[in-house]
Amino acid sequence: MNAFKRLFDELDPLLHERGRLAIVSALAAAARLTFTELRDALGMTDGNLSVHLQKLEEKGYVTIDKQFVGRRPQTSCQLTRAGRQAFTSYLDHLEAIVQQGRGRNRA
């Protein structure tokens, strides 16, 4: 169980929150998403999404751009290089936990 615990402890705590993990997963698949697209894809409320995006931006995992498209303001979000690396590392850790479990079952 120590190996699991060690791997679990290494999981990025910022990403290991379901809302933020969902946001980063969505942004990892698309180059850029608007706030509305992200909100609709994840079924989050505006407030919830804003809070999570702010935390991710503070950590440097996402960039948030605000601009006008015609006369309408549009907020778009993008994963940074650091965010992509953190996400990849998170996936690697999950994969390692799964592999450890398979190894244990075989033994």
Add this chain to the structure above:
Amino acid sequence: MDPRQAAHTLEVIRTLMERTCQYRLLTAGASLAAGTLAILGASAFVFLDAGDPISFAAVWGFVFASSLTGSFVGTLLRGREVGERVWTRQTRMVLLALAPSLAAAAALTLFFFVRGDHLWLPGVWMLCYGQGTLATSAYAPSGIRWLGVAMLVLGALTLALGAAASIVMMGIAFGLGHLTLGFALLSEERRERAVRLYRSVA
């Protein structure tokens, strides 16, 4: 977190990533209906003369219009079922990817009808449809890619076999092709229902 939870989280992440970049409103029901209609259309020529351009246009026009309506209604219902908007970035991308092959198919249909060579159209339609589906494959479920490849192969084969085989090949390509896609989508829909999306992460 135990290995089962980790595997489940990975599955959820995969679904979320697909959800963001894939057009997910394609329905198994619409595909199965289109396949059945194409087989019925091909079977109609047991009684009708395929060489008659009016019968040919009426049958395949009806199959095309009904399939399109079925897809449209299926998309609306699916959007309502999963609580998603129908007119999304993915929808626009899929339509833009389809547009060139649809335009080519329309122009070629007119050309072959005017020349009285309408029996060569099935092969042409398959090639256009294959090209169109492959163009959308970046935003569509994986089954679409295989349908596109199969349509290109069957289109070339239909042209090689000649006009006499075109009706049977229509039944095989558009009928069996869509039925196969429909069953593939059906299992995909079941998988999706089994996965509780981001709400169940961790």
